[in-house]
Amino acid sequence: MMFDKLKTINNPELLRLSGINDIIFNKILKILKTEEVKKFKNGGTPNKLSLENRLLMTLEYWREYRTYFHIAKSYGISESSCYRNIKWIENTLVMFSNLCNLQK
Numbered sequence: 001m002m003f004d005k006l007k008t009i010n011n012p013e014l015l016r017l018s019g020i021n022d023i024i025f026n027k028i029l030k031i032l033k034t035e036e037v038k039k040f041k042n043g044g045t046p047n048k049l050s051l052e053n054r055l056l057m058t059l060e061y062w063r064e065y066r067t068y069f070h071i072a073k074s075y076g077i078s079e080s081s082c083y084r085n086i087k088w089i090e091n092t093l094v095m096f097s098n099l100c101n102l103q104k
Contacts, residue, residue, distance in 0.1 A: 048076075
């Protein structure tokens, strides 16, 4: 499901679809936006999918254990692009989590 369609569903449906509520979704999105700005500050090719769609794609991967092939077909991208996007989000969130733990 693309993020555009997600705007029309309510919070309990988002929770059922992705496993997280809209507050957590937006917090994660804020972290990823900050890191993406850092990633592309020296240039680079913009991603075909919005960050919201990439996060939703990652959450679907984690929740449903769908293959990269099937998720990629759902979002209209290549399997390798799907893999790269999911791995970047995973690595970014792990890095952020580690930084938060170091600050405590």
